[in-house]
Amino acid sequence: SQQGEEDPQALSIQEGENATMNCSYKTSINNLQWYRQNSGRGLVHLILIRSNEREKHSGRLRVTLDTSKKSSSLLITASRAADTASYFCATDPIYNQGGKLIFGQGTELSVKP
Amino acid sequence: DADVTQTPRNRITKTGKRIMLECSQTKGHDRMYWYRQDPGLGLRLIYYSFDVKDINKGEISDGYSVSRQAQAKFSLSLESAIPNQTALYFCATSDLVAARNEQFFGPGTRLTVL
Numbered sequence: 587s588q589q590g591e592e593d594p595q596a597l598s599i600q601e602g603e604n605a606t607m608n609c610s611y612k613t614s615i616n617n618l619q620w621y622r623q624n625s626g627r628g629l630v631h632l633i634l635i636r637s638n639e640r641e642k643h644s645g646r647l648r649v650t651l652d653t654s655k656k657s658s659s660l661l662i663t664a665s666r667a668a669d670t671a672s673y674f675c676a677t678d679p680i681y682n683q684g685g686k687l688i689f690g691q692g693t694e695l696s697v698k699p
Numbered sequence: 700d701a702d703v704t705q706t707p708r709n710r711i712t713k714t715g716k717r718i719m720l721e722c723s724q725t726k727g728h729d730r731m732y733w734y735r736q737d738p739g740l741g742l743r744l745i746y747y748s749f750d751v752k753d754i755n756k757g758e759i760s761d762g763y764s765v766s767r768q769a770q771a772k773f774s775l776s777l778e779s780a781i782p783n784q785t786a787l788y789f790c791a792t793s794d795l796v797a798a799r800n801e802q803f804f805g806p807g808t809r810l811t812v813l
Contacts, residue, residue, distance in 0.1 A: 616800070617799070626809070628804035629742075629791075629802075631801045631803070634801060676802075678800045682800075687802060690741055691739060691741040692741055
């Protein structure tokens with residue numbers, strides 16, 4: 587079963603609003619990553635946060651990690667219509683022997699102009 | 700040119716046919732992966748390979764086989780395709796040396812089994 591579970595499954599907001607997506611996982615991790623997928627296309631890596639980090643920023647993206655709660659959130663500030671996509675969290679478990687990532691089911695974000 | 704390419708991009712086939720999906724990369728990465736994506740199920744790992752002589756089963760390997768012909772090439776085969784293998788298939792790579800395990804994805808192959 588998938589380790590990462592994302593919430594909400596779908597999110598619809600207006601352009602300019604902030605979008606927050608959450609990810610929960612089950613086992614201890616080396617890092618957690620967020621990916622974006624435009625409809626029917628390949629995933630693109632957005633940001634990685636290591637297990638010893640609590641917050642990370644990249645442009646309009648802000649990621650937090652709470653290892654005690656085994657959860658992460660992705661915040662997209664001042665959203666744009668072009669941010670419309672599916673967003674996936676992926677965990678790199680500590681038990682991982684070969685770089686396998688465990689992907690969540692994704693959050694489908696729709697930003698209306 | 701794209702760093703990770705997949706061929707074909709779209710394929711329609713019939714039940715029982717043998718199908719091969721190919722992946723090539725120019726990133727020089729050691730690790731390569733095959734995933735399938737189904738609506739509402741996210742990505743599930745089929746097979747992965749750390750180098751040319753290494754093949755490992757993933758979460759859902761039944762009905763699939765792979766071949767790592769070279770560092771840059773990783774092929775996925777469906778020996779006898781069935782309708783529930785209709786899905787979007789992705790190849791991905793990552794760099795052992797970088798130790799971040801960030802994965803780089805190809806554009807995907809949309810496979811339909813009738």
